Amino acid sequence: MFDHAKWISPAVDYGRACPVFRKQFSAKAVKKATLAVTALGIYAAKLNGERVGDYVFAPGWTQYEKRLQYQQYDVTEMIREQNEISVTVGEGWMRGEINANFRPERDGTDQFKCAVPAGVLAELTLEYADGSREIIATDENWETAKTGILFSSIYNGETYEAGVVPTDFVAAKPIDPTLLPGFELIPQQGEKIIEQDRIAAAKLIITPKGEKVIDFGQNLTGYVEFTVNAKKGDVIRFHHGEVLDKNGNFYNENYREADAKFEYICAEGEQTYHAQFAFYGFRYICIESWPGEPKAENFTAIVVCSDIRRIGKLECSAPLVQKLFDNIFWGQRCNFLDVPTDCPQRDERLGWTGDAQVFVRTASYNYDVEKFFEKWLCDVEASRGRYGMPDNVVPRVWNGETASAAWGDVCCIVPWTIYQTYGNAELLRRNFNLMKDWVDAIGKVTHDEFLWTGCEHFGDWLGLDAEPGSYTGSSRKDFIASAFYIYSTSLVIKAGMELGEDVGRFEKLYEKVLAKFRETFTDYRTQTEHVLALHFGITTEPEKTAASLADMIRKNGTALATGFVGTPYLLHVLSSNGYTELAYDLFVREKFPSWLNQVKLGATTMWEHWDNIREDGEFWSKDMNSFNHYAYGSVADWIYEVACGIKPAKPGFAEAVIAPKPDARLGRLFASIDTRHGQISSGWTYANGQFRYEIETPVKTAITIDGKTKVVNAGKYIFYSK
Ligand code: BGC
Numbered sequence: 001m002f003d004h005a006k007w008i009s010p011a012v013d014y015g016r017a018c019p020v021f022r023k024q025f026s027a028k029a030v031k032k033a034t035l036a037v038t039a040l041g042i043y044a045a046k047l048n049g050e051r052v053g054d055y056v057f058a059p060g061w062t063q064y065e066k067r068l069q070y071q072q073y074d075v076t077e078m079i080r081e082q083n084e085i086s087v088t089v090g091e092g093w094m095r096g097e098i099n100a101n102f103r104p105e106r107d108g109t110d111q112f113k114c115a116v117p118a119g120v121l122a123e124l125t126l127e128y129a130d131g132s133r134e135i136i137a138t139d140e141n142w143e144t145a146k147t148g149i150l151f152s153s154i155y156n157g158e159t160y161e162a163g164v165v166p167t168d169f170v171a172a173k174p175i176d177p178t179l180l181p182g183f184e185l186i187p188q189q190g191e192k193i194i195e196q197d198r199i200a201a202a203k204l205i206i207t208p209k210g211e212k213v214i215d216f217g218q219n220l221t222g223y224v225e226f227t228v229n230a231k232k233g234d235v236i237r238f239h240h241g242e243v244l245d246k247n248g249n250f251y252n253e254n255y256r257e258a259d260a261k262f263e264y265i266c267a268e269g270e271q272t273y274h275a276q277f278a279f280y281g282f283r284y285i286c287i288e289s290w291p292g293e294p295k296a297e298n299f300t301a302i303v304v305c306s307d308i309r310r311i312g313k314l315e316c317s318a319p320l321v322q323k324l325f326d327n328i329f330w331g332q333r334c335n336f337l338d339v340p341t342d343c344p345q346r347d348e349r350l351g352w353t354g355d356a357q358v359f360v361r362t363a364s365y366n367y368d369v370e371k372f373f374e375k376w377l378c379d380v381e382a383s384r385g386r387y388g389m390p391d392n393v394v395p396r397v398w399n400g401e402t403a404s405a406a407w408g409d410v411c412c413i414v415p416w417t418i419y420q421t422y423g424n425a426e427l428l429r430r431n432f433n434l435m436k437d438w439v440d441a442i443g444k445v446t447h448d449e450f451l452w453t454g455c456e457h458f459g460d461w462l463g464l465d466a467e468p469g470s471y472t473g474s475s476r477k478d479f480i481a482s483a484f485y486i487y488s489t490s491l492v493i494k495a496g497m498e499l500g501e502d503v504g505r506f507e508k509l510y511e512k513v514l515a516k517f518r519e520t521f522t523d524y525r526t527q528t529e530h531v532l533a534l535h536f537g538i539t540t541e542p543e544k545t546a547a548s549l550a551d552m553i554r555k556n557g558t559a560l561a562t563g564f565v566g567t568p569y570l571l572h573v574l575s576s577n578g579y580t581e582l583a584y585d586l587f588v589r590e591k592f593p594s595w596l597n598q599v600k601l602g603a604t605t606m607w608e609h610w611d612n613i614r615e616d617g618e619f620w621s622k623d624m625n626s627f628n629h630y631a632y633g634s635v636a637d638w639i640y641e642v643a644c645g646i647k648p649a650k651p652g653f654a655e656a657v658i659a660p661k662p663d664a665r666l667g668r669l670f671a672s673i674d675t676r677h678g679q680i681s682s683g684w685t686y687a688n689g690q691f692r693y694e695i696e697t698p699v700k701t702a703i704t705i706d707g708k709t710k711v712v713n714a715g716k717y718i719f720y721s722k
Pocket of ligand 1: 343352355
């Protein structure tokens with residue numbers, strides 16, 4: 001591929017405006033025409049004025065120093081006798097402020113200068129009906145001009161001047177290969193990014209401050225399409241926000257440095273537009289400038305995310321719980337935009353590994369994310385630095401030497417979980433080195449052999465037992481790090497057993513790290529410490545540890561105090577150690593801190609912090625206060641696996657277990673997953689003092705109800721219990 005094409009860039013400095021690259025050519029009758037294309041930045045290709053494909057923000061986000069995807073499109077139907085191919089290029093993830101590796105340098109003004117030029121590599125292969133072949137490839141015979149996209153930046157939004165028809169075309173120049181990031185070109189590996197949904201504006205609000213705000217009724221990721229009738233030169237400007245403040249005014253201080261602005265200079269007459277190379281996380285837009293009076297019907301939000309297929313369903317008759325489920329699915333859609341991001345709105349939107357690790361099980365039941373994670377795991381691999389550790393954010397955008405515990409453990413947790421859900425042993429095999437190397441790397445960087453001490457860690461991030469002014473819960477960092485060392489080692493052993501690999505070295509290591517941990521940490525001081533000791537099989541007295549955890553939770557007002565590290569396992573350890581009712585107490589709790597509290601306060605996606613909005617209506621902080629962070633949505637895996645009781649007994653659900661643990665307070669609960677072997681579902685309804693279970697399985701399944709197990713074949717089953 002690309003044997004004939006050269007990387008080209010504009011010969012003229014267009015500042016931060018987006019260039020278009022074009023080539024005119026004539027063609028004979030074609031049998032087949034294929035366009036292969038990629039860019040330094042993100043591109044939109046057109047043939048004869050028509051958009052090629054529906055991929056948004058191609059070529060996607062990878063670890064650009066190592067890997068750059070290209071896409072191939074069948075354009076047979078688009079070829080005419082006289083043709084023009086054009087490719088417009090925005091900064092995207094490679095050249096914008098988001099990518100510190102290629103971060104544009106400030107030149108003393110507030111202007112950025114990209115270290116890498118806008119570039120295109122394209123090859124159009126025309127196979128003619130007469131059997132001949134022609135290749136139109138990027139070279140110095142292509143031309144470039146400045147487009148109406150005067151500014152495009154992932155964090156800071158887009159400025160567009162409508163009606164600008166690029167005219168001042170000049171010859172493109174080949175890029176000096178030494179200026180290119182050292183990537184290998186790879187065919188599209190992940191899911192493409194698409195416009196997945198359209199949401200009409202719900203209403204126009206005039207806030208107490210007099211701002212004109214459009215409410216889409218749903219926090220989401222994407223951009224706003226609008227239609228306007230305007231005079232040439234009229235200006236439209238709006239800002240994005242996720243929430244209104246306690247007085248009902250527009251608010252987006254929580255976006256921090258991300259400007260998230262959209263600006264548009266109108267052409268004459270009726271026109272429709274949406275940002276092309278920027279995306280935003282928002283529920284509201286505040287209209288600062290608009291010709292005449294804006295109306296809600298002028299605006300539609302377009303949801304942009306990876307093209308992942310929904311395979312999970314969660315239903316509950318309790319409306320707040322149902323809304324929580326909906327929010328969890330939304331949280332995933334909003335943050336699965338080529339890489340699993342922490343959030344889609346502020347000046348991060350990064351592939352934080354810890355968040356992905358926390359959420360991957362839920363993610364894999366909600367949507368088919370095998371291909372999505374397969375690609376991202378290659379970037380995890382490609383992000384590895386000195387010691388072989390990946391970065392805390394993947395793709396790496398800065399250069400940390402060691403990764404935080406529970407973040408870097410993504411190397412083991414993600415391949416193992418994806419294997420459990422989808423059963424693809426090849427994926428596990430391809431990542432087995434990554435898993436082993438992670439565990440080995442801990443051995444290299446730790447200050448004390450067989451523990452993980454020293455190094456920088458995020459600890460139980462955002463745990464509620466944090467000291468005032470700290471983001472980190474009070475669980476000991478060395479405790480968490482050493483506990484994850486044990487856990488990841490255990491996953492390497494399990495993976496090795498599945499793959500038929502020698503695990504002798506890791507079995508020995510496991511014994512040592514477990515023994516050293518037990519010798520070093522003789523007590524558990526926080527909820528999260530208890531949770532890890534139970535979930536990772538560290539405690540020698542699970543009954544006592546569980547009782548102590550339950551006691552701690554009750555003394556805390558039957559409330560959790562866990563952060564990113566403890567929360568995902570909290571309900572699991574309670575329900576698997578005889579405290580299912582207490583797990584439900586936490587789950588159905590409506591007061592702060594809880595999952596349902598944010599729903600009661602109007603959440604439409606998952607919040608980053610347990611009290612993003614406090615009871616007095618104030619925000620917890622403006623600094624770490626995303627309203628679209630999926631991490632705490634990981635509670636859904638407890639709903640699938642425990643409350644409804646569906647688990648794979650063999651990888652990929654080749655066999656299953658269904659062992660629901662119901663609670664009358666929820667009324668009716670239902671979960672289903674479209675597995676690689678077919679649809680599996682488990683639901684229960686409480687009525688007249690009894691639970692009625694409806695179960696459907698496509699495979700041999702051990703169903704356990706009230707402690708009694710029956711092994712059944714594929715089929716539909718109804719059971720009752722008291
Ligand atoms: C991100 C988190 C991330 C964390 C690391 C934050 O700024 O938004 O979700 O995991 O940093 O501690």
